[in-house]
Amino acid sequence: xxxxxxxxxxxxxxxxxxxxxxxxxxxxxxxxxxxxxxxxxxxxxxxxxxxxxxxxxxxxxxxxxxxxxxxxxxxxxxxxxxxxxxxxxxxxxxxxxxxxxxxxxxxxxxxxxxxxxxxxxxxxxxxxxxxxxxxxxxxxxxxxxxxxxxxxxxxxxxxxxxxxxxxxxxxxxxxxxxxxxxxxxxxxxxxxxxxxxxxxxxxxxxxxxxxxxxxxxxxxxxxxxxxxxxxxxxxxxxxxxxxxxxxxxxxxxxxxxxxxxxxxxxxxxxxxxxxxxxxxxxxxxxxxxxxxxxxxxxxxxxxxxxxxxxxxxxxx
Amino acid sequence: xxxxxxxxxxxxxxxxxxxxxxxxxxxxxxxxxxxxxxxxxxxxxxxxxxxxxxxxxxxxxxxxxxxxxxxxxxxxxxxxxxxxxxxxxxxxxxxxxxxxxxxxxxxxxxxxxxxxxxxxxxxxxxxxxxxxxxxxxxxxxxxxxxxxxxxxxxxxxxxxxxxxxxxxxxxxxxxxxxxxxxxxxxxxxxxxxxxxxxxxxxxxxxxxxxxxxxxxxxxxxxxxxxxxxxxxxxxxxxxxxxxxxxxxxxxxxxxxxxxxxxxxxxxxxxxxxxxxxxxxxxxxxxxxxxxxxxxxxxxxxxxxxxxxxxxxxxxxxx
Numbered sequence: 001x002x003x004x005x006x007x008x009x010x011x012x013x014x015x016x017x018x019x020x021x022x023x024x025x026x027x028x029x030x031x032x033x034x035x036x037x038x039x040x041x042x043x044x045x046x047x048x049x050x051x052x053x054x055x056x057x058x059x060x061x062x063x064x065x066x067x068x069x070x071x072x073x074x075x076x077x078x079x080x081x082x083x084x085x086x087x088x089x090x091x092x093x094x095x096x097x098x099x100x101x102x103x104x105x106x107x108x109x110x111x112x113x114x115x116x117x118x119x120x121x122x123x124x125x126x127x128x129x130x131x132x133x134x135x136x137x138x139x140x141x142x143x144x145x146x147x148x149x150x151x152x153x154x155x156x157x158x159x160x161x162x163x164x165x166x167x168x169x170x171x172x173x174x175x176x177x178x179x180x181x182x183x184x185x186x187x188x189x190x191x192x193x194x195x196x197x198x199x200x201x202x203x204x205x206x207x208x209x210x211x212x213x214x215x216x217x218x219x220x221x222x223x224x225x226x227x228x229x230x231x232x233x234x235x236x237x238x239x240x241x242x243x244x245x246x247x248x249x250x251x252x253x254x255x256x257x258x259x260x261x262x263x264x265x266x267x268x269x270x271x272x273x274x275x276x277x278x279x280x281x282x283x284x285x286x287x288x289x290x291x292x293x294x295x296x297x298x299x300x301x302x303x304x305x306x307x308x309x310x311x312x313x314x315x316x
Numbered sequence: 317x318x319x320x321x322x323x324x325x326x327x328x329x330x331x332x333x334x335x336x337x338x339x340x341x342x343x344x345x346x347x348x349x350x351x352x353x354x355x356x357x358x359x360x361x362x363x364x365x366x367x368x369x370x371x372x373x374x375x376x377x378x379x380x381x382x383x384x385x386x387x388x389x390x391x392x393x394x395x396x397x398x399x400x401x402x403x404x405x406x407x408x409x410x411x412x413x414x415x416x417x418x419x420x421x422x423x424x425x426x427x428x429x430x431x432x433x434x435x436x437x438x439x440x441x442x443x444x445x446x447x448x449x450x451x452x453x454x455x456x457x458x459x460x461x462x463x464x465x466x467x468x469x470x471x472x473x474x475x476x477x478x479x480x481x482x483x484x485x486x487x488x489x490x491x492x493x494x495x496x497x498x499x500x501x502x503x504x505x506x507x508x509x510x511x512x513x514x515x516x517x518x519x520x521x522x523x524x525x526x527x528x529x530x531x532x533x534x535x536x537x538x539x540x541x542x543x544x545x546x547x548x549x550x551x552x553x554x555x556x557x558x559x560x561x562x563x564x565x566x567x568x569x570x571x572x573x574x575x576x577x578x579x580x581x582x583x584x585x586x587x588x589x590x591x592x593x594x595x596x597x598x599x600x601x602x603x604x605x606x607x608x609x610x611x612x613x614x615x616x617x618x619x620x621x622x623x624x625x626x627x628x629x630x631x632x633x634x
Contacts, residue, residue: 139612
């Protein structure tokens with residue numbers, strides 16, 4: 001088999017690395033190794049996993065963030081408050097779902113389509129690739145600013161192109177709470193599609209060309225060949241794209257924060273977490289409850305990915 | 317067993333694209349093109365339209381940035397009258413304090429990337445070249461950590477840093493908030509997982525004989541790592557280094573959370589203040605935005621191959 005993107009190679013790495021027997025390490029080697037493992041593990045524990053557990057702990061307390069002695073147990077109060085008395089919560093959930101659906105149904109397929117088209121020997125393929133890829137280089141915060149200039153009510157290009165600029169019908173695309181989530185999703189797609197494109201281009205290069213030829217000899221047309229043969233053969237890339245799409249929609253934050261800090265139609269769970277941490281009346285408990293909700297949802301794609309990336313290793 | 321050299325597999329995504337599928341059947345390239353000539357015509361129209369849509373926001377930003385405010389006020393934003401010059405860039409640079417902001421970005425990005433590559437390569441070496449009990453468990457923990465949304469850890473990290481008292485000689489806030497150390501530490505912790513995962517896969521694909529020979533010569537673990545494995549990982553390190561420079565330069569959230577003084581923010585997070593700073597002078601905002609984009613674009617142009625290789629190498633990144 002000559003399918004050999006690094007992505008598909010991952011599964012076979014386990015085979016490639018033979019079960020090495022533990023060699024007798026000198027005591028000096030053991031010290032060196034434990035330092036090599038210890039420092040990164042300590043950093044990872046102290047700055048990632050312990051804070052994650054602390055978020056869970058804080059979500060069951062009431063705290064204004066001032067003195068540590070002010071932390072009071074609160075049971076599930078914060079969760080009750082968030083789900084019943086906190087107006088932005090359900091809109092935020094809806095927006096996160098919408099973000100996921102939009103990326104999954106529009107941005108990701110668009111990236112795949114661009115990759116498939118550019119994978120043919122067409123003229124200027126590299127130029128097109130560079131154009132679609134450019135937004136991936138930019139920070140999401142900057143993307144928010146760039147699209148703000150495009151969406152502006154009075155000076156933005158979009159309203160001019162629509163012919164509404166300067167008239168009362170002019171829409172404030174980022175300011176109007178009935179449309180701004182869609183405007184933000186377009187800006188997010190601008191980046192996401194290029195990202196997906198570049199990953200699929202690598203994936204397509206890794207598909208064994210004899211597979212396509214065999215399908216064509218069997219009389220499959222281009223569409224059939226793609227969906228029945230090429231796409232399934234890119235399984236490792238597909239897994240990664242699914243995970244990236246889900247995680248990106250849960251992590252979505254920068255764009256909406258730059259626009260209006262995630263308020264007025266642009267509520268997202270991640271933005272609500274931050275609003276509760278840094279606002280005037282710091283409500284750490286409520287912010288933590290929101291963070292835990294985000295964590296629990298995130299564990300779904302994370303577990304899915306880990307089971308694919310590591311589970312297969314063990315099988316193999 | 318033909319495990320592609322990861323960088324080779326990644327690179328065609330961009331640099332070797334024209335040779336793309338043609339390499340699989342070099343002889344039939346011409347005929348395939350003729351056969352599909354018609355379809356390519358439609359493809360081109362689609363791609364040109366898409367490319368135009370893709371370029372519009374950027375071109376509009378550059379266009380706005382190049383025009384003096386006086387001209388846009390007089391002729392309107394949607395006109396080509398008046399002069400075009402770089403005055404907005406000069407003014408935005410000075411007024412926005414970009415020299416300082418860029419320096420802040422350097423102070424955060426350079427140490428972070430060095431620490432990430434160092435720690436991640438040590439960890440990757442230990443889990444991939446030495447067989448011991450918990451290596452897979454630790455690797456899973458590292459990989460999972462990188463996939464968490466940063467906001468999940470925001471509150472505890474913020475409070476930890478705030479309650480960690482430090483001498484004022486070290487930090488003028490008396491704690492870790494408002495220091496670069498806080499951002500560097502968290503950036504490092506957050507990115508180690510991803511880089512460890514990618515580097516460990518790379519190191520697993522290197523032949524075990526390499527270090528066996530060294531063992532026979534009596535080389536210790538550190539020499540195996542530093543003198544033998546690391547030099548062989550140069551392509552992967554270059555790819556990860558490039559990728560991480562961009563990731564950390566583009567990071568918005570951690571400085572936003574930890575750094576309160578506006579003049580200590582890195583460029584990317586300071587973008588948030590552009591609108592307040594330049595009020596509704598969109599020409600200046602546009603110029604400021606483009607200035608921010610320049611470093612990422614330069615790195616992309618110079619190190620495109622490494623960047624794309626890095627992305628495809630370790631596409632576990634969310």
